[in-house]
Amino acid sequence: MELTDGYDLIGTEPYGESGPPHETFAQLRRHAPVHRFHPRNHPPFWAITKHAHITDISKRPDLFLSSPGIVVVRDDQELSRQEGIGAMRTIIEMDPPEHRDYRKIASPWFTPRALGRIDAAVDESARRLVDQLAGETGEGECDFAIDVAAAHPLRILSTILGVSREEEPRILRLTNQLFAADDPELRREGQSRNEAMRELGLELFQLFAGIIEERRKNPRDDLASVLANGKIDGELMGPMETFGYYLITFTAGHDTTKNALVGGMRALIERPDQLEKLRANPDLVPTAVEEVVRWTSPVNYMQRTAACDTEVGEQKIREGDALVLFYSSANRDEDVFDDPFAFRVDRHPNRHLGFGIGEHFCLGAHLARRSQRALFGELSRRLEHVELTGEPEWIRSSFVVGLKHLPIRYRIARGA
Secondary structure, three states: OOOOOOHHHHOHHHHHHHOOOHHHHHHHHHHOOEEEEOOOOOOOEEEEOOHHHHHHHHOOOOOEEOOOOOOOOOHHHHHHHHOHHHHOOOHHHOOOOHHHHHHHHHHHHHOOOHHHHHHHHHHHHHHHHHHHHHOOOOEEEEEHHHHHHOHHHHHHHHHHHOOOHHHHHHHHHHHHHHHOOOOOOOOOOOOOHHHHHHHHHHHHHHHHHHHHHHHHHOOOOOHHHHHHOOEEOOEEOOHHHHHHHHHHHHHHHHHHHHHHHHHHHHHHHHOHHHHHHHHHOHHHHHHHHHHHHHHHOOEOEEEEEEOOOEEEOOEEEOOOOEEEEEHHHHOOOOOOOOOOOOOOOOOOOOOOOOOOOHHHOOOOHHHHHHHHHHHHHHHHHHEEEEEEOOOOEEOOOOOEOOEEEOEEEEEEOOOO
């Protein structure tokens, strides 16, 4: 097979044009599942595209490290790791045993039983959004990505993290700027990309600092209070770790769920038989959500760094080598999934890696599933007709991937 330098796997421009390079991933899985690339203007990395290899690497956090960095950055972006957002320490960039200690602070809040406290808020958010779509006539047009998919997880996360409704547009803007820093429509304006990211970090610091200070003075029964008062070895978390926890919970929790929702809606529109199957049997919503996560793989990849010389897929990996685990590829691995390029709302079993696996399995997976089930459940009961009115548009991002626009026309049963 002919291989490029790997820029199509990691560069933001190709993703903005057509999304993940699934044809290239399929070729790599068949012919070079562990392959070293050196894209222009980027450091070299090993592309890991098979489900089995990614699973094995993910379950050995002592050998494949997260702390050197989880995102492939261009050569001219290295300085931004040392300041602004780069200075915040998040749990997804920690290794054992530190990672486990910090994860324990919030993990009890994210269990299915604990999340029962926000069931009413999650269902209300979904119902309110679909009611707004229905309006007075039950018919209309909207940009599903902006009007529905972005709004639903934003309301839920704002509720549990102590952000007022008035601040939600600001949060949406900041998350867009963080995960779409190269997208001309969504990025933050600045003299340079690095300068824009420094300013973004400052604004996020200011936003979270106010919430942290208030929750330390007046703690409540919410996640904002848990994070503000979290302790390691009896001492409050340091400021960079506390800010980092807020950052990853809010921004990653929002954009990943949003991208799954909009990608799932597109999949259903383009496959009317699957939408009809879901409408005829709403009990399929939980399995449909798992298929949506597999199909969309909002977190396209994670980077790991080899702690010592080792071997993966008969390739010799040297200490310090970067390995990029492409979940989008693993979730279409022919050795794991029957007919992997088919979208099936009743797919079972579904061993997708959309939430990762092992030490860094997504802390908010249960919340993401609950949020998506609420919205797709409401739509499955009330959506009577839906069609595209224009071309979907991809975000220019290769890390957290998805659609930024999905124009639709619909008919929805009005609420009781």
